[in-house]
Amino acid sequence: MPLDHENVIYLDNNATTRVAPEVVETMLPYLSNYYGNPSSMHNFGGQVGAALKDARASVAELIGAAPEEIVFTSCGTESDSTAILSALCTFPEKRHIVTTRVEHPAVKSLCENLDTLTGRKHRITWLPVESDGTLDLEQFRQSLTEDTAIVSVMWANNETGVIFPVEEMAQIAHDHGVLFHTDAVQAVGKVPINLKETAIDFLSLSGHKLHAPKGIGVLYVKKGTPYVPFLNGGHQENGRRGGTENVASIIGLGKACQMAAANMEEENTRVKALRDKLEKGLLENIPKALLNGHKDKRLPNTANISFEYVEGEAILLHMNQLNICASSGSACTSGSLEPSHVLRAMGVPFTAAHGSIRFSLSVYNTEQEVDFVIEKMPSIIANLRALSPFWEEE
Incomplete structure (x- = not known):
């Protein structure tokens, strides 16, 4: 039992997290009555597309982004992989990545297996942490080189909750001409985030960490950031992520983001x-x-x-x-x-x-x-x- x-x-x-009852209630119509494909030309599908547009705006508002900077994915892991691999495809001549020793396996395992996945050699700098889990910014600054394609540092650690100064780190990375990604899966909904005021290029979040369903994530891509899709297919997500949208979960995530802002x-x-x-x-x-x-x-x-x-x-x-x-x-x-x-x-x-x-x-x-x-x-x-x-x- x-x-x-x-x-x-x-x-x-x-x-x-528990899926909030209000989120479930918001999702249910799109699991039953409103089953149209949001990409369809007819009004029945169009009304679903309008609901997706509203959900995208709710997600963007929670993290201080523009709706067009939101790409829906299947989870935080997909978002992490997309950001890092996009940078390596954008700058194929660059083979260096900076991350930390305490990253979630979604980033850690990808970096450890990059050579096998891409068929090319890469160099990974694993930044150490202090005994209290914090980072040394000067050591981070010295780790950046002309060969660095991207920095990937989590906003908050999933095990200890320690918060890293990613906004300052992103600015340092930009000063060196390097893209910056943060896995913010644990931070979104718990601490205020306003991406309009940061130099962060990519940010990952996952719905099931803030009372939305499992199987829905987001990759924030700052306007103007070079980007190569991870999943190629149809025109969904403005060509940035192929595959028919997970409609009910996206709408649930939109509601969860509204609740997170209120809570x-x-x-x-x-x-x-x-x-x-x-x-x-x-x-x-x-x-x-x-x-x-x-x-x-x-x-x-x-x-x-x-x-x-x-x-x-x-x-x-x-x-x-x-x-x-x-x-x-x-x-x-x-x-x-x-x-x-x-x-x-x-x-x-x-x-x-x-x-x-x-x-x-x-x-x-x-x-x-x-x-x-x-x-x-x-x-x-x-x-x-x-x-x-x-x-x-x-």
Whole structure:
């Protein structure tokens, strides 16, 4: 039997969010009655095209862009790949990319496999991060060369919530004649973004991170930026991305963007206060617990906490028995545990990296839920440490 969502304490919103009921309601007519192809010449399809136009305007307004700068894609990963590969196609003589050691796999894996995918050699500069997850801007500036085709740096880290100064970095890149892309999947809807005032050329976002459905994303392409499509086909998206539009999801994303704009203040006040209360309660009541990431330069909803001498997967299993959903900072691969590449890059001690838990909240979370987690987590950690041969309570 499926678990009733009302019985779940969902603190895994950086993985995916609940589709807002208002978004579902907005989508339903386009899954039933209004099924015309928006590219058709007849009025039945034309009314669908008009709805897509309105959704495009809503997305653009949330991020301070013009509607014609919005390209709908299938997800953030497609948007990331499109931006980076477009730059390499635009400047085939340039073989250098600058990114960070803490990027999402959507960027990290692409850069690692570029030579195989393109049949050409590339040089990748992997910018390190400080122990609090922040970047050194001077080191970034020195990494740029005449051979650099594009910089790709996430707006906010998906594991720690640490926010990078991408607006300043984009200007530095432009001063060196280099294109700049940011994976803003985690940032959109949580922090104010006004692309009209930045030098950012490409920005990726994903609907399922801001209460829209899975399977819909956006690539922002600044007006005047050279661009080569990733998917070629029909004339959709003004020739920038072939394929019949995912109509219902696009319209749902438009509604979600309207709601995100209206909820921005709540994200940065009430949700942030809940996040801070959760952090404080866990750090004060559980020995050898530490916060991963800069204390202030973080998304308002994200807390990554390590509990030394226990495994993150074991913690999650015990949390799951209480219907508490969160994520671990480590991953299980081929039967052996590997700490998160983000935490490794930050130099988090091995004894703590395996026991990291990411709590990510949303506007749907309540103080009662946070109180419940604060009440239950100390005993979960204590019981697991009692089984650990490495734990000696001070």
